[in-house]
Amino acid sequence: MKKKRYHPLLILFRIGDFVKSYFILFIILFIVNAGSRSPVLTYGRYLFLLFFAIVMVYHFLKWYTHKYALDERSFHLYKGIFNKTERTIPFSKIQNINRHTSFFHRIFHVTSVSFETGISGDEAAVLFQVITRKEAEKIIDIVQNDKRKTFELDAEEKERVVHFKPTRKDTLKASFTSLSPLAVIPVFFSFYSNVDDIVDIDKTAKGMLSYIIGSWWIVSGIVLFVAIVAVVFGMARTFLKYGKYEISSDEERIYITKGVIEETSFFIEKHKVQAVEVEQSLLKRLLGLAEVKLTSAGRLDFEGEKLELNSLYPFLPVKRAYEIINEILPDYEVAQEMRQLPKKSLWVRLFAPSWIWIIATVVLYFWKPEIFGLRVPWWLLSAFLFVSILVARWIGYLHTKYVLNDRFIQLQSGIFTTSLFLSKREKVIEVRVSRNFFQKWLGLASIETINRAKPIQFNGVKDVPAEFAWMFYKWYMGRGKEVKVE
Template sequence: MIPAKRYHPLLMLFGLWSLLKNNFFIFIFLFVIKARSQSPFIIYGRILFFIVFGVAFIYIFLKWFAHKYELDGRSFHLYKGIFIKSERTIPFSKIQNVNRHTSLFHRLFKVTSISFETGMTGEEAAVKFEVVSQLESLRMEQHITSEVNDNAMNLSPSEMVVAKVDSIRIIHFKPMKKDILNASFTSLSFLVFIPLLLSFYSKIDEILHVEKETAGIFFYIISSWWIVTTIVVVLIMASVAFGIARAFIKYGKYEISSDRNRIYITKGVIDETAFSIAKEKVQAIEIKQSILKRLLGLAEVKLTCAGSLSFGEETLEINSLYPFLPVQRAYEMVSEILPTYEVTPKMKRLPKKSLWVRLFSPSWIWVITTAVLFYFRPAVLGVEQAWWIVSAALLLMIIAIRWLDFIHTKYILNNRFIQYKTGSLTTSLFISKREKVIEVKVTRTIFQKWLGLASIETINRAKPLQHNGIEDVPVEFADSFYKWYMGRRNEIEIE
């Protein structure tokens, strides 16, 4: 048992850093941009700023002094409150996954942040330590794991050998240079550079009025074709370099590994994030492909789990195994990491009558857009009657998207698994076990009843609940789907 103790003292400095960061632009506005202003609004704003800042600073210290935590053999115990005390208990059995985030601040002081996520909802769904030593975070994680596994200290020598073998990590993926280049191109990171540069320029111009001072230089530059060409080439090269650097910072230290019981994912060169989840807690697998990824033969494998994937203000994308995996490698990795899951290569297609349902279903986007165009009748590129051409082009685009969705949609029931693929421009292959599906739904419209079709939906535990489904499947498959789900009664496990 770990006795009750206060949080790490650096938590106060971390709170002060967050306070400064969140109020930086207010400070710049009041004390830099409006430094010479004698307006009552600015003067009282400065006084209020110091009062709020001082109260927040005192609260940070009192919060650290009053809040404590402890771990016993089964639960976290969190003691909070400055004037009104409260105790919160979170059993280890409720913990779904563990998130670790190491920002630049944490690196400077050789500490980290860790969050133990539960399957519950609300602000108190996780046990978060925003600042904790590396040793303490490792000790807490090992303590929880050992207690959940019925206390490894009581195992026999032979069982301890098996436990050690089970804890050996296997590294499944580390990105090579080619993978980083694919990531920089496929994620379109280079397109961020120009808007970022313009945003920076506009902020500088607000303070220093650069545009007025350099008006003559600007007209001189645009009058010379070779200067413009040089600037364009430099901007393109800078954008590409920025995209590669951004991809390296985000994916340069990416690693996917696993042992017998858990999956581990780490990423980040400057800000490092780590995520681990028990394999039995994975609710579903989703393999996604955009148009660009399909052209390059890449895919993204995402894990659906009940716990949240966020830490404070940081939203972690760490539930993705890696966003730019070669398709074949993605399927292989699913089998390696989660051998209890099966990916079925051959699936059934929708019947042709499903296409007619999709094509003749009314599109309210097209109807409303056409009505607006008919009312205003705008001229496009000097053509007075161009509104109906725009309407026709939109209709053709909607038909093409629905046709692609029909072509891509596939489905199959494979013993304990359901698998289906949906999407038009971006496709998604969804795989889940029957015991992980908490609810199903079968619906039929009047038009679907005429043609012997139905829509099915599955719901998996996640934050928020994950809804997936297919429209316009044969009613026979919908019946089989419902009967398949009823077999869950023989397999359900209480988590």
């Protein structure tokens, strides 16, 4: 078992992170105030350069002393500049493998890989921030197969089935559904702030503003130009984020890849999928789209940044979303028919006290706010809020559905954004049944399931019939016959 140092480009990668973190401070000290003789700025420059030199030496020593090794069953990590430590992580503890290729990695033809374990904390993953693609493939191959020595990429690709690749129409829908065109707004304000530091825009614009407002065709042209820029910017942003998206699978794993400039790839073993969630916002329901998410027992982030890789694709056509679930997870059965809550559940929801409305009414009574310069009676605003809460509860009642289907439970809830949750009985680690005074009086109850994830995932439905809650509890008790020790 031979110890290896990490890739030498790791030093440059970490120094790059330092530069990004302190770039604004560098601009202030060495560019904006380059000619200043202020003692604070002068000593600040010296301290910055000293700090930078220390960081460079630290990262060099860290790279020189930190090593890794692999045998047929485990990672062996050696850390510490002065105090040496050694960690051994068996391959059996690896739950997910994330692969990310940023613009930096593309330039130098390298990549980064994170082997996620089921534990929590800072050492929950074996991380290779910079590694050659060949070495990454070799290590992934060893982890997945233990005794195989070559990475048979072509053979593996032939065994995969591609389930989804977005078309241009899908990308166009995604750009509007994700509200990406609105992302141009913070870019505009950032540009405005930077320019205003150099030129007094407010003073300069006073004379131009009256001229522009007085010309309808100039106003129309500006509105049209801004709209075109927003749409183009949104489409470009969506394409860069979701371009080259692909969902594929083989008999054991589900693979997701995405990104044009920065590539990210991820796979999850099918037997480690704890649950499936289909989510629809109001806009997605209008466009017939849905997002399918997979709940995994391992972490789904990379270097502290959640990459949303538990999502198969955020903008799938609804029909195709359910088809893909059946294709990649044939053991999961999505029930088309679900039970609606009884009418008495609606009355419980409508007459339950609303602390938001009570507190808001008290604030409105003393504050008496003005809207667009008009003083609106406080009781009118309180009544509007009260009606809005009742309407929201009514919509929530209509969207709430549930069903037990042999070994599966399927729950749906939500108001403006609906979420359909599907899980196997063997994947549910705990259930809860609770009843308050009004629920007991009307023969209702609340049920809740708990699944392994990070963080732990809770899903439930309130105000189901008490008979169903008892059936739900008996259904869960049959779990003992199905649970397999992993």
